[in-house]
Amino acid sequence: xxxxxxxxxxxxxxxxxxxLETNCGKAEPKTGxxxxxxxxxxLEPQAFHVRHDKWCEMANEPTTWTFERTISSDLASGHQVxxxxxxxxxxxxxxxxxxxxxxxxxxxxxxxAIKHGNCLDYNKQVHVICHSTPEKIWIKISDQGKGFNxxxxxxxTDSDHIDCPSGRGIMLMRNFMNRVEYNQKGNVVExxxxxxxxxxxxxxxx
Amino acid sequence: xxxxxxxQLTEVGDVTVVRFVDRKILDEANIQELGQELFQLVxxxxxxxxxxxxxxVEFLSSAALGKLITLDKKVKAHGGKLKLSNIxxxxxxxxxxxxxxxxxxIKDDEADALASF
Numbered sequence: 001x002x003x004x005x006x007x008x009x010x011x012x013x014x015x016x017x018x019x020l021e022t023n024c025g026k027a028e029p030k031t032g033x034x035x036x037x038x039x040x041x042x043l044e045p046q047a048f049h050v051r052h053d054k055w056c057e058m059a060n061e062p063t064t065w066t067f068e069r070t071i072s073s074d075l076a077s078g079h080q081v082x083x084x085x086x087x088x089x090x091x092x093x094x095x096x097x098x099x100x101x102x103x104x105x106x107x108x109x110x111x112x113a114i115k116h117g118n119c120l121d122y123n124k125q126v127h128v129i130c131h132s133t134p135e136k137i138w139i140k141i142s143d144q145g146k147g148f149n150x151x152x153x154x155x156x157t158d159s160d161h162i163d164c165p166s167g168r169g170i171m172l173m174r175n176f177m178n179r180v181e182y183n184q185k186g187n188v189v190e191x192x193x194x195x196x197x198x199x200x201x202x203x204x205x206x
Numbered sequence: 207x208x209x210x211x212x213x214q215l216t217e218v219g220d221v222t223v224v225r226f227v228d229r230k231i232l233d234e235a236n237i238q239e240l241g242q243e244l245f246q247l248v249x250x251x252x253x254x255x256x257x258x259x260x261x262x263v264e265f266l267s268s269a270a271l272g273k274l275i276t277l278d279k280k281v282k283a284h285g286g287k288l289k290l291s292n293i294x295x296x297x298x299x300x301x302x303x304x305x306x307x308x309x310x311x312i313k314d315d316e317a318d319a320l321a322s323f
Contacts, residue, residue, distance in 0.1 A: 075233070075234045075235075079232070079233065096296070097295075097296055100265065100296040101296075103265065104265070104267065104300070107232055107267050108267060108268055111234070111267070111269065115234075156304060156305075157304060157305040162305060162306070162308070162309055163275055163278070163279060163309065164275070165271075165272035165273070165275045165276050166268070166269075166272050168268040168271055168272075168304045169267075169268045171303060171304060172268055172300060172303060172304070175303045
């Protein structure tokens with residue numbers, strides 16, 4: 001019988017409850033939909049300490065829609081969840097370059113979580129949540145792996161590493177999204193893309 | 207003659223022009239297969255001049271970039287030449303962000319690339 005690593009947050013309540021546990025007090029959502037949306041995490045609360053300010057900021061914004069899935073650590077499930085989420089985004093007013101960047105950033109983040117975070121361990125899961133607001137989309141991808149320090153990933157644009165076949169995913173995410181942040185442990189990444197505020201074409205390139 | 211499921215090959219003089227079957231190069235299994243087929247061109251079929259035409263490619267991930275980098279190393283190790291062409295602007299931006307536009311010889315179109323071998 002397959003045994004999965006338990007996620008206490010989900011065992012208690014899949015929706016809503018843990019929003020009250022944040023450091024910024026009880027959030028008062030402006031729309032009914034946000035009350036249904038969960039800000040709970042499948043990971044331990046301390047892992048989110050550094051980002052609670054952002055959680056609270058999001059909690060006070062009206063949410064147009066929320067997408068949430070938990071998947072097993074296989075790449076086919078990862079691509080299915082990406083297609084479903086991108087299908088929601090394609091119905092909105094993102095232009096083709098923005099959609100390309102969002103797709104690329106999500107692809108890199110989800111594949112990283114499944115392949116490098118959970119090491120393709122089917123007993124571990126990946127949690128994907130996306131909030132869409134009138135101003136932006138905000139996505140959080142969490143895995144159950146050991147985490148990593150993104151600062152320790154070699155700079156593949158450096159001439160010593162330019163021919164290294166891996167390590168470019170985070171760089172691409174940072175260039176195509178407006179905000180990319182990892183938690184302290186390095187097993188949760190938050191991505192943000194603001195509407196009408198595109199990232200410059202090729203940040204820092206010449 | 208090797209069977210290629212992810213590639214379409216044509217010969218133009220001494221140059222092997224490679225086009226991609228997949229419009230989106232992102233599935234891990236497909237990328238592995240794609241890599242093997244590309245490496246086979248160099249290591250088993252001993253082709254020296256390769257042109258990768260990206261006309262049909264709408265999307266690729268960093269995993270696909272990794273295969274191209276490994277291919278470039280293999281081509282150089284065999285004393286061959288590798289060129290890329292017909293890369294759409296969004297994908298060119300991926301090469302530029304990662305500075306791989308400096309590693310690869312990228313031409314606007316197939317005619318330019320063929321003329322440069």
